[in-house]
Amino acid sequence: MAEHGGTLLRTACYDEHVLAGANLVNFHGYELPMWYTNIREEHLVTRTHVGLFDVSHMGFFRISGIDVLNWFESLATQRVTSIPDGKCAYTHFLDEDGVIIDDMIFAVTNDHEISEMDENWSITNSKTILGVPNASMINVMWDWFQKYLPKDGSIKIENLSDNTSILALQGPLSKDSLISVLGEENHIGRFKGQAIKPNKFGITGWIQGTGYTGEAGYEIFIPNEQAPLLWAELLKDECNSGIVPVGLGARDTLRLEKGYLLSGQDFYWDGLGDSESHENLIRSSIETQVPFGLDLDHDFIGKETMLEKGAQEKWWGIRYEGRGPAPRMGHFVFAEDDVESELLGIITSGAPSPSLENKGIAMGYFRDVEEGQIVYVAASKRKLVQAKVMSPPFC
Amino acid sequence: MSEIPEGLFYTAEHEWVRVENDGSVTVGITDHAQNALTDIVYVELPEEGEHFENHDEFTIVESVKSASPVFLPFAGSVISINLELEDTPELINKSPYGEGWIAKFTINDPDELNSLMSAADYKSHIDE
DSSP: OOOEETTEEOOTTHHHHHHTTOEEEEETTEEEEEESSOHHHHHHHHHHSOEEEEOTTSOOEEEEETTHHHHHHTTBSSOGGGOOTTEEEEEEEEOTTSOEEEEEEEEEEEHHHHHHHOTTOOOOSOEEEEEEOOGGGHHHHHHHHHHHSOTTSOSEEEEOGGGEEEEEEESTTHHHHHHHHHOGGGOOOTTBEEEOOOOTTOOOSEEESOOSSSSSEEEEEEEGGGHHHHHHHHHHOTTOOOOEEOOHHHHHHHHHHHTOOOBTTTBOOGGGSOOGGGGGGOOOHHHHTOSSSOOTTSOOTTHHHHHHHOOSEEEEEEEESSOSSOOOTTOEEESSSSTTSOEEEEEEEEEEEGGGTTEEEEEEEEESOOTTOEEEEEEETTEEEEEEEEOSOOO | OOOOOTTOEEOTTSEEEEEOTTSOEEEEEOHHHHHHHOSEEEEEOOOTTOEEOTTOEEEEEEESSOEEEEEOSSOEEEEEEOTHHHHOTTHHHHOTTTTTOOEEEEESOGGGGGGSBOHHHHHHHHHO
16 A cells, blocks of 8 residues: 555555556545456356455554564454464454454464565564554554553564555465466465565565455565566466456455454444444444454453443344345344334345345344344335344355 | 437436337436446336336335435336346346336326436436
């Protein structure tokens, strides 16, 4: 991420997006592709072949120190000290009131790997965490970490977001695409990470086996100046994987089908202000029910308050049984086929699911529901649509 | 380049209106609209006999990304609906002025159509 185009930020691959005919939109202040051809097609290609995403709007923090894992764990819902070098994990960060500030994928690594990415790195036998804050939360998370940083300077945090581009390669054939450009030695398994090994295009940086689609794949962190080259080489598709560029629209439906939270849409930190219009989204980790990233066997900020408050409502999936307009953010969900019946909750994310023949799927916070229960979505003025409560993933 | 057939009426909200020989009025969305919506996956059709006032929402056309209400640019009642759209909503993408028509109406006051745009006016509107 780097330069300004008017009032919007542009990624290093902006010209490539324009050339590819992208429909560009303002996304949290960044000018990014919503789609290139259409959302449905890009979604399905990612499920069956491979999609390439420019996610450079997301941030990149490097946090180092001898005791960095213990420090990070004191802020994180994840059991950070259990993550070995070369592995990635998911976490939430809560404020003192137990409210989720943001979620994050991070990798744990060591001096050896960092010195492969950064020749100026000095070996001190410290550990390093590479964290990926959400685009709109980069400054917020920076301030949050600063607030709790030890005063003795034993932990160093760097914001590399502006100089780093992030390309995500996702789909069952992503390995073929990766190997054809970056070589076999840069293939890495799910939730593993490493410094990018020397390759024919001179691409340097960090690669990890993560993503936001539920498919096998990679997220590749490289200096901005290398991003257009890597983007173009991957799309040359010399391995015939069928790769296409994929926009934010399909990224959203891909993650929805897997039941992944979207920062700012499925949860919101009231520390940002305007809490009234986000009332339904001010939530704790136990309310989200995300089945990974929450470990209650260690102490972390917000834990006790979160447990005291408990969870009146929980984040569930619903899947249409009937036909009707898709469930969308803000739709009310009722217990019976009647808008006068009990209001169970409100949709936070929803869409027609491209993988399920456009059947409506959604997530939302609901009270007193159980798996398999039939509920009714007020999806339009004229119609309540029957749906079934379920735990994601939807497919 | 969007297709804008002559002889139809158009609205600023990208609907088209065609007066049939029998005096009934067929309504759909324009080529420009279907291009902007891309992958149409659902159409919520009105019911036969249903009456709408001018500017009432009479259908919802939905893509993966969003649901778009469609407004009737006159007052009238539904004579028939395009049932093909229930199973093949993508007909609107393929043939917005033909097989992708949405509904046919009686019209209370044909003079209401005089305030709509001609093909040339609509072309200038979307070129703006």
